[in-house]
Amino acid sequence: MAPAGAKRNILERLDAGEIVIGDGGFVFALEKRGYVKAGPWTPEAAAEHPEAVRQLHREFLRAGSNVMQTFTFYASDDKLENRGNAQRFTGAQINEAACDLAREVANEGDAMVAGGVSQTPSYLSCKSEAEVKGIFKRQLNVFVKKNVDFMIAEYFEHVEEAEWAVQVLKTSGKPVCASLCIGLDGDLNGISPGDCAVRLVKAGANIVGINCHFDPMTCVKTVKLMKEGVERAGLKAHYMVQPLAYHTPDCNCQGFIDLPEFPFGLEPRILTRWDMHKYAREAFNVGIRFIGGCCGFEPYHIRAVAEELATERGFLPAASVKHGSWGAGLEMHTKPWVRARARRDYWEKLKPASGRPKCPSMSTPDSWGVTKGHADLMQHKEATSMDELKPLFEKAKC
Amino acid sequence: MAPAGAKRNILERLDAGEIVIGDGGFVFALEKRGYVKAGPWTPEAAAEHPEAVRQLHREFLRAGSNVMQTFTFYASDDKLENRGNAQRFTGAQINEAACDLAREVANEGDAMVAGGVSQTPSYLSCKSEAEVKGIFKRQLNVFVKKNVDFMIAEYFEHVEEAEWAVQVLKTSGKPVCASLCIGLDGDLNGISPGDCAVRLVKAGANIVGINCHFDPMTCVKTVKLMKEGVERAGLKAHYMVQPLAYHTPDCNCQGFIDLPEFPFGLEPRILTRWDMHKYAREAFNVGIRFIGGCCGFEPYHIRAVAEELATERGFLPAASVKHGSWGAGLEMHTKPWVRARARRDYWEKLKPASGRPKCPSMSTPDSWGVTKGHADLMQHKEATSMDELKPLFEKAKC
Amino acid sequence: MAPAGAKRNILERLDAGEIVIGDGGFVFALEKRGYVKAGPWTPEAAAEHPEAVRQLHREFLRAGSNVMQTFTFYASDDKLENRGNAQRFTGAQINEAACDLAREVANEGDAMVAGGVSQTPSYLSCKSEAEVKGIFKRQLNVFVKKNVDFMIAEYFEHVEEAEWAVQVLKTSGKPVCASLCIGLDGDLNGISPGDCAVRLVKAGANIVGINCHFDPMTCVKTVKLMKEGVERAGLKAHYMVQPLAYHTPDCNCQGFIDLPEFPFGLEPRILTRWDMHKYAREAFNVGIRFIGGCCGFEPYHIRAVAEELATERGFLPAASVKHGSWGAGLEMHTKPWVRARARRDYWEKLKPASGRPKCPSMSTPDSWGVTKGHADLMQHKEATSMDELKPLFEKAKC
Amino acid sequence: MAPAGAKRNILERLDAGEIVIGDGGFVFALEKRGYVKAGPWTPEAAAEHPEAVRQLHREFLRAGSNVMQTFTFYASDDKLENRGNAQRFTGAQINEAACDLAREVANEGDAMVAGGVSQTPSYLSCKSEAEVKGIFKRQLNVFVKKNVDFMIAEYFEHVEEAEWAVQVLKTSGKPVCASLCIGLDGDLNGISPGDCAVRLVKAGANIVGINCHFDPMTCVKTVKLMKEGVERAGLKAHYMVQPLAYHTPDCNCQGFIDLPEFPFGLEPRILTRWDMHKYAREAFNVGIRFIGGCCGFEPYHIRAVAEELATERGFLPAASVKHGSWGAGLEMHTKPWVRARARRDYWEKLKPASGRPKCPSMSTPDSWGVTKGHADLMQHKEATSMDELKPLFEKAKC
Secondary structure, eight states, X not given: OOXXXXXXXXXXXXXXXXXXXXXXXXXXXXXXXXXXXXXXXXXXXXXXXXXXXXXXXXXXXXXXXXEEEOSOTXXXXXXXXXXXXXXXXXXXXXXXXXXXXHHHHHXXXXXXXXXEEEOOHXXXXXXXXXXXXXXXXXXXXXXXXTTOSEEEEEEESSHHHHHHHHHHHHTTOSOEXXXXXXXXXXXXXXOOHHHHHHHHHHHTOSEEEEXXXXXXXXXXXXXXXXXXXXXXXXXOOEEEEEOOSBOOTTOOTTGGGGSTTTTTSOGGGBOOHHXXXXXXXXXXXXXXXXXXXXXXXXXXXHHHHHHHTHHHHTSOOGGGGGOOGGGGGGGGOSSHHHHTXXXXXXXXXOOOOOSOTTSOSSOOOOOSOOOSSOHHHHTTTTOSOHHHHHHHXXXXXX | XXXXXXXXXXXXXHHTTOOEEOOOOHHHHHHHHTSSOTTTOOOTHHHHOHHHHHHHHHHHHHHTOSEEEOSOTTOSHHHHHHTXXXXXXXXXXXXXXXXXXXXXXXXXXTOEEEEEEEOOHHHHTTOOHHHHHHHHXXXXXXXXXTTOSEEEEEEESSHXXXXXXXXXXXXXXXXXEEEEOOBTTBSTTOOOHHHHHHXXXXXXXXXXXXXXXXXXXXXXXXXXXXXXXXHHTTOOOEEEEEOOSBOOXXXXXXXXXGSTTTTTSOGGGBOOHHHHHXXXXXXHHHTOOEEOOOTTOOHHHHHHHHHXXXXXXXSOOGGGGGOOGGGGGGGGXXXXXXXXXXXXXXXXXXXXXXXXXXXXXXXXXXXXXXXXXXHXXXXXXXXXXXXXXXXXHHHHOO | OOOTTSSOOHHHHHHTTOOEEOOOOHHHHHHHHTSSOTTTOOOTHHHHOHHHHHHHHHHHHHHTOSEEEOSOTTOSHHHHHHTTOOOSSOHHHHHHHHHHHHHHHHTTTTOEEEEEEEOOHHHHTTOOHHHHHHHHHHHHHHHHHTTOSEXXXXXXXXXXXXXXXXXXXXTTOSOEEEEEOOBTTBSTTOOOHHHHHHHHHHHTOSEEEEESSSOHHHHHHHHHXXXXXXXXXXXXXXXXXXXXXXXXXXXXXXXXXXXXXXXXXOGGGBXXXXXXHHHHHHHHHHTOOEEOOOTTOOHHHHHHHHHHTHHHHTXXXXXXXXXXXGGGGGGGOSSHHHHTTOSHHHHHHOOOOOSOTTSOSSOOOOOSOOOSSOHHHHTTTTOXXXXXXXXXXXXXXX | OOOTTSSOOHHHHHHTTOOEEOOOOHHHHHHHHTSSOTTTOOOTHHHHOHXXXXXXXXXXXXXXXXXXXXXXXXOSHHHHHHTTOOOSSOHHHHHHHHHHHHHHHHTTTTOEEEEEEEOOHHHHTTOOHHHHHHHHHHHHHHHHHTTOSEEEEEEESSHHHHHHHHHHHHTTTSOEEEEEOOBTTBSTTOOOHHHHHHHHHHHTOSEEEEESSSOHHHHHHHHHHHHHHHHHTTOOOEEEEEOOSBOOTTOOTTGGGGSTTTTTSOGGGBOOHHHHHHXXXXXXXXXXXXXXXXXXXXXXXXXXXXXXXXXXXTSOOGGGGGOOGGGGGGGGOSSHHHHTTXXXXXXXXXXXXXXXXXXXXXXXXXXXXXXXXXHHHHTTTTOSOHHHHHHHHHHHOO
């Protein structure tokens, strides 16, 4: 395996004004390919089916991604057991396999390996700062051993927990990203995006931003608020964004999880590649330079981001050899009226129909309790009976 | 490589009343993964990136597919050159590589290998029966050499050309499927689905049906008309269906090609896994026993077909180990209101929103000429200037 | 009261190639104004609130209508009693008041008075031809006494009953129109629109066509089928159409009654005045010369019909003094961007949004039984308990 | 004419905790009936066609309205001439005729007469306070002469101009309402609804609130903000709301005028009577006691408001004799499945379809300039050529 550092690391790139393109959503993509189970969402496929995980890494690399995130989401031993799967592999085996796969493919191109940690059940259950930090520390040990290039603390709904994560990850000496899964209204305690960003930078994060839970434009707007907060505070940072590939105009503060369509009916909300062009341009204009994706992002979505920013980056991704920008490949279609679609103007203006006239265009989010300090509820999350839980949630309803 | 015939072949299965599950759409899936170019749609990836093609075969196998179709769509030398790609591989190399990949993965499970031919530019240019049959014959030679298990003549808009293909394929002694890409109105010469089916059976097809161009329910209804025609004629056949995974209620007689969203804005039309359950059940009820998919079908769509028919088949597909039927996996989700969605009733009744309130639900198909006997137009299809062509099409407009 | 015949009657006009514009829907318009009760839909307002009925007649006259239909829908004594209203007026009083109001306003402009009969409960209950004809005869007596200009037999779902009505109305010596409330599939016994039209002409109707139940374009297409039938049979007739002012693409064979939105949630389906322009032009092009409206048509809808056909008729309706064609009045709006809408092109192309993103665009029609020969069910229609009825309908379900 | 004061006036009613129901939108309703021209929107029909205006007053009275607003919108001489209509009547004649009609019908039931003034071109052209107040004073003179029961200053986009109006109207000694046509973002100078309300109360308004421009729920929410502002300031007032009868979720700060559908394509946005029940309940819950409607409100919409609040008011409106609450009249329908809709639950939950699958559910508002202090633009509003204006608006664009 190539030594980390053989390539320029993320801060060198960002400090030089370069664009770093992230990868897409492994959990959702591998669920559709048959290797991850929706519900537990655990990453044992890294050990069980390495060829499938490797292939997805490779597709994102070809699509233009400079970051291979290790497929280690929810990969702590307790979480894995928790999920009731009789495991053929230990957590350590899964984590190590994931690091090796990410490194193997990163070495095939111009990509870095990022290790990741995310929010813990322990925090929601009101465990102490020391306990929560202990969890992050144990995860970090694997990433240090495998010598990833940088760390990402992502998918946090409470900025306090994200600060704790950043403080732990900083001990590695590696660059640290901090990414919250919040929207314009701020974290679940109502702390504004700007204030969240300031706290994360003060905790030591080099790069701050948003991932998951909301559609691209909402995430970009939220990062813009974070940037304004950081600048108002006289601080400096880089910015990242890794949104959903789903339209979520009808979400409440908890994002797409509360939509009735989550997670098995989201298809009509999937963004087209042309939506991704708009997203990439807008993120760039706002000053974000680490631009990637989360759930729903398939390789062609990342390719669209790389194609939109090809002028700024100076090159097209490898996979563009199989793609004509703005539909140019259609010039070779057999039907003349399809050939007539081989132009930017056509795709940029298209308002795609859903073909579902008996369905609405927007939903009412579903949620029994959206709460600040809802730890007592979360402690019951393993209860077997929904009936037990419902009254608690009714009480907590916002 | 295991000899063909080690497993029971398709007619044995169908004669025994078994369900044969097909695979999904390679061209569209590999375009999104970065290995096929939209427009030319040629399969050089079989030679260039075998790991990507192998992986997709494997995902369909795990999802329940009993048929590995060789990834040889549009793989004749003339077509490949035509498309303007400086080729690193000859047509023969691509075709042989595709056969080998299909066989390799078929051998990993209970699957057969099917070779395929489809409609030719030569037919549309009014070449002679001998010339058109010559093309089919050259393609067949590869499949015979590679000893595929059976043959599929698919994606024909004119039944006459499909008859010619069937007549050629029959010379191999292998079972022959004949599948048209037509809707309820019949082929482009206005021959009804029932009459088409009768002609195909008389030409020697063992299995007849429909693929591509229309959504699942439309395709099932069209096969039903074919079946009624065959039965009325006192003939016997088996039936197959491999539809799109897109909702197309607004199509005209040429199918999804004419929709303004084809091929890069179809996302909001993608069927959910639950739509696939309904499709599989309806196809089964109509008496179709070879049930698969075409463009837009991803592995999870095939898995849904296999899950719907698990009782009839007596087993679940391998990938179901990573999937709870009807959302059962959500019982392990952290949010209680998402856990409450772990039930058939919820997903069966969901009307998914598109999240696109400024878009319509249906489109107006686009087509400059939908014609019977439009050969003169088609001869111009390689013209460089659209302006030259437009008047011709205006004239021919139906 | 002016004598009938002072003006040219309907056949003179139609024979001379003139366009006769009908009026709109009294029952629905007066329900919204507070004078008719939805459910019974009876016309006692003619006697109770003559000023309201007179005003609506006058608005249609000003809008361009040449026909004042007497507001006598469902005005037979049995129907009025049936409906459980303690009546302050007898059926005779209501009918006579309605005739007087229609004549009074017709005399204010270039309009004729038309008396009307429609389908009877007696027919559905399988009463004899003599009994059903007796009902029509008693209604006709009032219209003869009041000397209306011509007669309309309208809103029939079974052509046989319409034939009986025509035969009775012919005895008056007045011109007779026959209008069915059926769609492209024909009457409820499955008799095609063309065959229905032939039978009505043979029974003596001078003018045949369609009213109510479906949207304008569907009704125009159905009249076209009627016209083709009549011409094929070597007969001659004039044609009329009086459709709904609601979009009904999702109707089944019984029309808008089965839509879940009937009758109190139809608002999002209301046609704009611009939709009416298209309707009027299409009706004219098909060869229909008696063009009006039914439920949902407000005065401004009729005005739009008259404005579209102003060139052919040679004049604008009186109410156009308060309306700029194709939005021309907006030239005087205070906001410049609204002034910019004062042009045909703008309104002709507008795809109006519903502002209802959580609603579908199409519904599933609702119907317990759509039946041919469903007399046994209809006999129970006065039953008080729905529970009694439901099983009967389940049994009859089509 | 009956003397004002014969009935209890509006403040006595509101102070006693009673609900006062307003009327609906005369300008839009009479445009559809053929008596008002869209664009100029002037009320000469009061003199030209008194029977049409009287009839509409009567319908609102029957529907439950306690307020007959004189039909005098835009009835100043300069405005009437401005509009380029060769007038058969002077402004004074029109205004006096309107007052007489309102009084005549008010005397037929339990209703008061309200005179009204609204925003002036003079204010937008930066005329002095004295000049603008002079205009209001001249209008007031007519209302004092005709002895209306109270005054409404309505449809103001700038609170400053509304204050001036209130100050003038107060000199009459009559109760004064002040109603702005703003949304949640406040007036066009960005003054919040709460601050606007405080200023209006301080200027002497007894009743403050919102009319026109936005849908019912938006207007109710805006009045809620006004009420909170007044209460925070330690002041006291009564509250009124008279919204549109159109869904406007997609409006910008200037309301429905900017929607592409204004004013001739709004049909799919019309609220049903059931939407009105929700509106009336919500307005009541928020503490608003003067509840009416503006553009789009037809008599049946006001009836629905009166029916929703029948328990609180102790009686149903006269027109309810022709309406079964929550569809009860359908019990008498001939089709059983329509009879099954005679229940609250059905209509309360219905999501009405638009029948327009090729249309979006939401629009993009249209506006060349939404400006604070856009007087220079407004001065050009009489320019004949749009081309002259466009660059000015481009420059001012917000």
